[in-house]
Amino acid sequence: EVAGNEVRLEVMSRHSAEPGRRDLHCLDAEGEELRMLRANTEVAPFLLWRQNKDGDVIWANRSYLAAATEIFGLQRVSMWPIPSLFRSTAVLKSGARNRVVRIQSVANVSDHKDWFDCHITEVDGDALCTAFPADEAVRSEARRQEFTQTLTKTFSDLSIGLAIFDRSRRLALFNPAVCDLTSLPVDFLTSRPSLVGFLDQLREKRVMPEPRDYRAWRNSIADLETAAMNGTYAETWSLPDGQTYRVSGRPHPDGAMALLFEDISAEMSLTRRFRAQLQQSQSIIDSLDEAVAVFSASGELTFSNAAYQALWSDPEEPSITGKTVVEATRLWHKLTVPTPIWGDFRDFAFQDRERDEWTGQVTMRDGRSVACRFVPHKAGSSLAIFHPQEAAGKVPSELRHAV
Template sequence: MTDGITVAIAVAAGTVSVLLALLIARAIPMLSGTPARSPTAMPAVEPIVMLFRDRRLVDATGSARTLLDALPGDGDWSKLWVWLAQRFDNPQVALEKAAADGRATLSGSSMRGASSLRLQAEDMGQGLLRLEIVDPQLGHAGITINSHSLAAMEDELSILRESVDHAPVLIWRENPEGVVTWANAAYLREVEAQMDGEVRWPLPRLIELPADAGLVRRAQIDLDQKVRWFDCHLQPGDNHRTIFAVPADEAVRAERSLREFVQTLTKTFADLPIGLAIFDRERRLQLFNPALIDLTGLPTGFLTARPTLYATLDALRELRMVPEPKDFSSWRSSIATLETEAASGHHVETWSLPGGQTYRVTGRPHPDGAIAFLFEDITSEIAMTRRFKAELSLGAEVMDAMESAVAIFDADGRLLSTNRLFEELWGAHVATTLRGFNEIWRRAAEDSPGYQALRAALSADRGEGQQKGALAGPDHALLSWRVCPLSGGRRMVLFVRAVPKATPASTRDAMGPTEARRATAAG
């Protein structure tokens, strides 16, 4: 019984002690004037304070060190100054005022979305400078962040920052006044190269782009008497614009080489008497030479306006510089045929113009679907060919009128020409060389001395002059032959019947008295 009473007394004493301790804990804040902290209350946000001595960090709060560690670049002062210059119009003013008055406060720039920030600078003497960054909106905010979400955001930020800083293009952001508010590592390197390694904010504009510039614009940078080209892609945003400057040196060199090549071709084609017109894959005129104007009469202004192939041919038709078709449908069909054949392979067409001129039009395919047309005036060539054919026809008529069978061989023994009597005597197309006819003559003369003399004459040097002889012909009639040397090593062989062939009696009966007496005397 006594033991139970003792235990009960001990439990009651312990309970009273706990209650007294709780009362004392609640009473102490009340007595000191400090409000009691709620079990769910968040700790106060640590201020961002940094202490520099001659621009070297001496001390900093935990939040300030976290900010400096997250900033890109080298050196605490440089990293902080870049960050401040992106959010304050001119932080140098705060430093100068603090040096003069001992303390200065600078508000953030509303144009840069940092109007709630304040920069407090205090000169503490002996080269010490105290900087505090204050954001009233977050001064008493208690924010709970999920650690996994924060880690994911930090990883993504690290990837984005590394990608942007290692990008082989210049990237920067400008506000509406044209002030550079942010730039990547490539841009900063270019600034360092131009400013001998000293970078100050606000950063200079390496490329001056007007406010009304298009989305893509080519610009250049002059560095150490070396010109570098960039294709600037502009991305507009709210109260800013972001510029991506892609190096375009290779493209500029390629375009310059192409222009020089085209100029060289143009100068070369300018001296050609053949008209040239090159159409691209869209069938627009890209290149032409002066000869095209001279041959076709097309105006220079019309050609420089890059007309299409159909428009060019229509203009030629109006100038009567193309063959006149029967109707318009056949004209369109001929144009389609001309384009198709020129694009698929070599196309040659002769145009007989109404004015008496003759043009040869050649179409050839070019790379990437382009086609080229060559216009050549062949009027004189056609006239010469016609005269040559007329002379050949006249020569053939003269040879056919001769009373001798004639054959002409070149220096290599190839048969060049024969007349009608030769073909009637020895046959047409029986041989094409002197060797072949030697065999025919040998068989006809049965290898007689007359044939041997003819063969020796054909083998002799042309300086010996004409040589004559006789041999038996294909009908065993006696033939007299003569070999005459010609220019260029050619030789002419003539055969004449030594005894004219007798005229049949039926033919003499049909003749008149005079013709009959001549035929009988000849027989």
């Protein structure tokens, strides 16, 4: 108390103070805190309620009461105890204490059950529960699982082996074709081996070419990963048993990568047979005395034999080979006396209507006569056949060399 220049202080024991004077400010603060806590719980967008040890709901916030009203109706919600949105034992036995557990609510009038992510905290022997709607998450997981099953079914029908490694380079997914092509046991693949372990097993099973330097090969796996992530890894593996695999790498989301194994043994065998047939055909055509050339419908030189190269080679410009009809006829014109046959053949080669076989005779600059025959071929191509004849009074070259 202040009186003029004097201040009077009164000291008293807190135990002897009058309750009204001592608790006035405390009660105001507690009341303000209570109003704030009630307002917070009322506007919370998630479900919040308290259950006793018997599972009875003894308190709930507005969101909980609104959800309960939709299921049980206003009259039932107004009665005591507050109806439980979840079976009383479902929450308490869910193991949601200190962690989130997904459970279903009781059925509504449409016999629909909503999903919620629940969490329980023990407070003075009761259970303080929170629940967040999880229907959208459940639907998303269902769609993802359905999509995964669809992919798995699709992968299982593929003849190409597919092995997907996650960002830590552990095998995350594989299809049955991987087992068929690599002969790796299923229990090994399901153990989620690392990329290095996977390739080691391929090497032991002799399902990949034996590296000359094993240590260098192990070090090159990092290069393989980089190439696969860039989508540039592609190799052809020729195996000791005669099989041939095409192996390629592809990047996948979230740092994952995929290895694809394709058995191309039949394709390679067909290619080798086709190449052998071409070589045989070329050898047979080269044995002919007549010079033969085939031009496509677009005028490209697609085939010729050794006799053609010998007849139509320019000693002055050996690099000019005549890869098209225009270039070839220009070369022919240079090596022969002037003749309209080459212009006629150009027109013949580019005609798109029905054509007939025709013949002609030209004279080389060295005096030799060449019989020409031009034949329409399949797909608009044209066949040119030249039969050189020694000039009259000229000694054949083989006899000239013999003398």
